[in-house]
Amino acid sequence: MPANAVELRNLRKVYRGSGRSAPKEALKGIDLDIPEGSIFGLLGPNGAGKSTTINIMAGLVNKTSGTVRIWGFDQDVNPRQSRASIGVVPQELNIDPFFTPRAALEVQAGLYGVPKSERRTDEILAAVGLSDKAEAYARTLSGGMRRRLLIAKALMHRPAVLVLDEPTAGVDIELRQMLWRYVRELNAQGTTIILTTHYLEEAQEMCDRIGIINHGEVVACDDTRNLLARLDGKTMVITPEDPVATPPAMPEGVRVDIRADGALAFNYRRSVTPAEAVLDAVRAAGIRIRDVAIEEADLEDVFVSLTSNAA
Numbered sequence: 569m570p571a572n573a574v575e576l577r578n579l580r581k582v583y584r585g586s587g588r589s590a591p592k593e594a595l596k597g598i599d600l601d602i603p604e605g606s607i608f609g610l611l612g613p614n615g616a617g618k619s620t621t622i623n624i625m626a627g628l629v630n631k632t633s634g635t636v637r638i639w640g641f642d643q644d645v646n647p648r649q650s651r652a653s654i655g656v657v658p659q660e661l662n663i664d665p666f667f668t669p670r671a672a673l674e675v676q677a678g679l680y681g682v683p684k685s686e687r688r689t690d691e692i693l694a695a696v697g698l699s700d701k702a703e704a705y706a707r708t709l710s711g712g713m714r715r716r717l718l719i720a721k722a723l724m725h726r727p728a729v730l731v732l733d734e735p736t737a738g739v740d741i742e743l744r745q746m747l748w749r750y751v752r753e754l755n756a757q758g759t760t761i762i763l764t765t766h767y768l769e770e771a772q773e774m775c776d777r778i779g780i781i782n783h784g785e786v787v788a789c790d791d792t793r794n795l796l797a798r799l800d801g802k803t804m805v806i807t808p809e810d811p812v813a814t815p816p817a818m819p820e821g822v823r824v825d826i827r828a829d830g831a832l833a834f835n836y837r838r839s840v841t842p843a844e845a846v847l848d849a850v851r852a853a854g855i856r857i858r859d860v861a862i863e864e865a866d867l868e869d870v871f872v873s874l875t876s877n878a879a
């Protein structure tokens with residue numbers, strides 16, 4: 569088993585311009601290692617190059633240069649094995665309206681050359697909760713059911729790596745939870761999961777490692793925990809015994825806001841200002857403290873700080 573399920577080296581993609589539009593350099597030399605067995609989040613603002621990266625990995629878009637290795641198979645040397653090692657659940661809910669879910673899965677298995685005796689159609693239908701819809705026409709399926717059918721399709725050839733592109737966009741909470749339960753189960757059984765999501769909270773909760781791309785470049789790639797620890801900013805929230813009308817004087821670099829509920833929020837850099845200094849200043853202002861809480865930085869903060877610089 570390879571240590572990395574996916575390895576990208578100096579991956580570049582230039583979309584050729586058409587008509588009057590100029591060529592677009594969508595990927596500017598991406599290096600990425602996605603460890604085997606991980607749930608890896610690929611994040612980035614709109615147009616950063618996530619879909620391009622995923623589509624190149626899946627063999628759906630041709631790279632301009634660089635190396636792509638899926639499950640140890642170099643895409644240029646072993647294209648068939650490389651493709652067979654990855655399954656992609658696309659963003660769009662495109663399914664053939666005239667196929668039943670069972671037929672759609674059988675067609676998919678056929679495309680990947682999975683012999684009839686090795687197909688797990690019923691098992692996969694059950695896993696995504698579509699057993700009772702196996703013979704229904706796809707056009708009668710709800711959006712959530714279509715999403716599940718797309719996941720089922722991507723699983724038919726038992727890929728070692730499963731990519732979910734924005735899998736929960738527009739999906740209700742119940743289905744989202746069901747999807748994540750299933751994704752975790754697949755992961756526990758050994759499937760490496762790559763997901764893109766706009767919901768940073770979701771990435772924070774689901775992914776053990778996260779790569780952030782911006783303007784076609786990797787700007788961070790680390791364990792989720794380390795990524796969060798990188799941010800220096802902290803917010804201390806103090807609930808005073810009595811209402812406070814004007815913010816107390818603070819050491820330099822500490823920002824104070826009075827929140828709508830009367831709590832005082834102190835924003836400071838922990839590398840510069842010790843929490844004790846904030847507390848001392850509050851006491852010195854004669855404010856009696858009823859409660860203190862610390863708000864840690866979340867992925868949203870990391871994301872903003874890494875992707876907010878202009879092009």
Ligand SMILES: Nc1ncnc2c1ncn2[C@@H]1O[C@H](COP(=O)(O)OP(=O)(O)OP(=O)(O)O)[C@@H](O)[C@H]1O
Nearest residue numbers: 583584592594612613614615616617618619620621
């Ligand atoms: N077929 C194409 N032809 C020309 N340019 C393209 C093509 N596909 C994507 N691009 C451009 O390449 C860049 C990266 O696009 P990509 O779709 O990979 O970004 P993304 O991170 O997936 O964005 P989103 O979150 O909006 O899906 C964008 O500037 C986009 O306009």
